[in-house]
Amino acid sequence: MIVARLNERLEVEGKTDIAVDTVGAGKGEIVIVTTGSAGRRAGTLQNSVVDASIVGIVDTVETDGQVEV
Amino acid sequence: MIVARLNERLEVEGKTDIAVDTVGAGKGEIVIVTTGSAGRRAGTLQNSVVDASIVGIVDTVETDGQVEV
Amino acid sequence: MIVARLNERLEVEGKTDIAVDTVGAGKGEIVIVTTGSAGRRAGTLQNSVVDASIVGIVDTVETDGQVEV
Amino acid sequence: MIVARLNERLEVEGKTDIAVDTVGAGKGEIVIVTTGSAGRRAGTLQNSVVDASIVGIVDTVETDGQVEV
Amino acid sequence: MIVARLNERLEVEGKTDIAVDTVGAGKGEIVIVTTGSAGRRAGTLQNSVVDASIVGIVDTVETDGQVEV
Numbered sequence: 001m002i003v004a005r006l007n008e009r010l011e012v013e014g015k016t017d018i019a020v021d022t023v024g025a026g027k028g029e030i031v032i033v034t035t036g037s038a039g040r041r042a043g044t045l046q047n048s049v050v051d052a053s054i055v056g057i058v059d060t061v062e063t064d065g066q067v068e069v
Numbered sequence: 070m071i072v073a074r075l076n077e078r079l080e081v082e083g084k085t086d087i088a089v090d091t092v093g094a095g096k097g098e099i100v101i102v103t104t105g106s107a108g109r110r111a112g113t114l115q116n117s118v119v120d121a122s123i124v125g126i127v128d129t130v131e132t133d134g135q136v137e138v
Numbered sequence: 139m140i141v142a143r144l145n146e147r148l149e150v151e152g153k154t155d156i157a158v159d160t161v162g163a164g165k166g167e168i169v170i171v172t173t174g175s176a177g178r179r180a181g182t183l184q185n186s187v188v189d190a191s192i193v194g195i196v197d198t199v200e201t202d203g204q205v206e207v
Numbered sequence: 208m209i210v211a212r213l214n215e216r217l218e219v220e221g222k223t224d225i226a227v228d229t230v231g232a233g234k235g236e237i238v239i240v241t242t243g244s245a246g247r248r249a250g251t252l253q254n255s256v257v258d259a260s261i262v263g264i265v266d267t268v269e270t271d272g273q274v275e276v
Numbered sequence: 277m278i279v280a281r282l283n284e285r286l287e288v289e290g291k292t293d294i295a296v297d298t299v300g301a302g303k304g305e306i307v308i309v310t311t312g313s314a315g316r317r318a319g320t321l322q323n324s325v326v327d328a329s330i331v332g333i334v335d336t337v338e339t340d341g342q343v344e345v
Contacts, residue, residue, distance in 0.1 A: 002201065036174050106243070107244070245312075245326060
């Protein structure tokens with residue numbers, strides 16, 4: 001799945017990456033991506049070649065007391 | 070918890086990230102974030118999918134003999 | 139093999155890298171590259187000094203419902 | 208300890224970081240910093256949450272046959 | 277040894293780094309550098325604090341069928 005990095009205002013920054021979806025995220029959802037060796041600790045990826053996994057779906061982001069999602 | 074990278078003058082640089090708080094940091098505090106496999110060595114995160122943890126709260130920063138915080 | 143990073147519109151971004159090809163990718167094909175310790179989990183590279191491997195060839199990329207390749 | 212990245216002409220580049228000093232480096236000295244899991248191989252940091260350590264102090268830098276320090 | 281990152285046209289990009297030479301590379305040679313935990317798999321570096329090693333010397337680079345070195 002293609003993921004794009006967001007900044008703290010939830011705007012898309014330039015960089016995109018490929019991550020394995022372990023939680024069933026839909027298109028356009030805000031997700032948490034874990035990288036490096038941690039990416040293989042999600043689900044059943046222990047011995048895979050994965051270096052990035054989607055491990056959570058974000059419901060709400062609060063910045064300076066203001067809920068943005 | 071959303072963390073922003075600071076430079077040596079404690080100004081916010083562009084990049085923000087998500088880190089697990091293992092020390093009970095408050096909003097707006099300056100913290101030390103450890104990344105990669107080290108992020109799973111904090112607290113009880115050993116087998117988690119975490120790739121970044123807040124492991125300390127900064128009391129004082131001294132640059133060129135000048136205390137900034 | 140020299141690989142170049144693509145963005146979500148499949149345009150070449152600036153950075154190139156060297157990766158071991160474990161799947162027999164041809165010149166000009168779009169591939170998936172895994173980095174870090176995951177790079178050594180591909181094929182027979184377990185004890186090698188590899189830090190990046192080509193682990194897949196991309197057939198189709200779909201962005202916002204639009205097939206690009 | 209706060210460390211700043213230098214380029215090959217020993218000029219400070221933008222990025223600064225925090226590293227554990229394992230060799231007793233003084234303020235203003237040029238040091239070698241190791242990052243990632245290697246940072247925990249210095250001194251007694253094996254089970255710590257450290258992701259960057261100062262592991263050496265640089266005496267001399269020679270670029271194109273010219274000694275700069 | 278100080279190494280500089282090259283792009284696909286073998287031009288020097290901005291970033292330089294320090295790497296342990298395990299193959300006896302000479303000054304000005306084009307080398308392959310492996311980083312992260314892979315850097316400790318070269319030669320006898322297994323338990324060292326190394327995070328980047330020179331693991332090969334490049335004889336020929338071919339881009340789009342054109343030999344550049």
